Amino acid sequence: MTQQPDRSEPVSAAQPSTASAPQEPSSPQEAIAGALRRERARSGLSLTEVARRAGIAKSTLSQLESGSGNPSIETLWALCIALDIQFSRLLDPPSPQVQVIRAGEAPALASGQSEYRIALLAASPPAVRRDIYRLTAEPGHPRESDPHSRGVVEHVVLAVGRAKVGPAGAPVELAPGDYICYPGDMPHVFEALEPGTWGMLISEYS
Numbered sequence: 001m002t003q004q005p006d007r008s009e010p011v012s013a014a015q016p017s018t019a020s021a022p023q024e025p026s027s028p029q030e031a032i033a034g035a036l037r038r039e040r041a042r043s044g045l046s047l048t049e050v051a052r053r054a055g056i057a058k059s060t061l062s063q064l065e066s067g068s069g070n071p072s073i074e075t076l077w078a079l080c081i082a083l084d085i086q087f088s089r090l091l092d093p094p095s096p097q098v099q100v101i102r103a104g105e106a107p108a109l110a111s112g113q114s115e116y117r118i119a120l121l122a123a124s125p126p127a128v129r130r131d132i133y134r135l136t137a138e139p140g141h142p143r144e145s146d147p148h149s150r151g152v153v154e155h156v157v158l159a160v161g162r163a164k165v166g167p168a169g170a171p172v173e174l175a176p177g178d179y180i181c182y183p184g185d186m187p188h189v190f191e192a193l194e195p196g197t198w199g200m201l202i203s204e205y206s
Helices: 028-041 049-053 058-064 073-083
Strands: 097-103 108-110 118-119 131-136 144-145 152-160 163-167 172-174 179-183 188-192 197-205
Touching: 028 049, 028 058, 028 073, 049 058, 049 073, 049 172, 131 188, 152 163, 163 179
Parallel strands: none
Antiparallel strands: 097 179, 108 118, 131 197, 144 188, 152 179, 152 197, 163 172, 163 188
């Protein structure tokens, strides 16, 4: 029998029961290496192309991404320009913002005319666009997505079945009616756990 998730957990602190928290980098070089790999994957650029745009040797960038290099400030600035990112993202990358709202936990408003209730799951920030999709999935190989454009946020409301959804390293198990949002500009996954699983996916672009 599949174990039911704990419905009493705090809305913003929901964590998967099987995933361990990512390890913190043990040195600035490791932090920079991880940030460079992440940002290059997000940009979709090859090692050769990023090195060319930054005006450094491909072997130098390879060493930096492996954590074995000792970069100068000038080299890091050049890489930030090549990757179109702020300098701080290499040293203090933003923490992924993941929110889970279990079915029935969101405050609801009732109609005075009929048996009709609404619950706000996520308000749209100013100047953003949202695309809405109906997704279906079956158990088997999970859908592993590469990072989308920078700033993309994905929202999923599960309608039927069960699924693990969210950041690739820490997906959250959802039941019907559960909601999750997570960064779409990082690797993420959707894995159906029951036949006939489906839900709604909203992609948000700033």
